[in-house]
Amino acid sequence: MKPFPVIVSTIAAFGPGVATAEWCDPPIVPELTTPELAQEYREEFKDEFDQYFRDASRYTACLDAERTRIFEEMQITAQRYNRFLKDSATWDPLQ
Secondary structure: OOOHHHHHHHHHHHOOOOOOOOOOOOOOOOOOOOHHHHHHOHHHHHHHHHHHHHHHHHHHHHHHHHHHHHHHHHHHHHHHHHHHHHHHOOOOOOO
């Protein structure tokens, strides 16, 4: 029996997708305004800026989490690739 089908089925069972990527939505920057509108709608603009900074904090936290996830995935994938190279070096091409 060739070891290749066993490795392929193992990769399919435990391969990529164990941890799923998260989509990080960037914050929406408050629009520029005139001094007159800023005075008239001060509270609304203040709320927009506050929302922006909350969203920006969530966005950077999301990016940090995704960065951590992809580095872990890369380590696992590198280990799998090393095992593949080691195992495939012993395969008999005539079988």
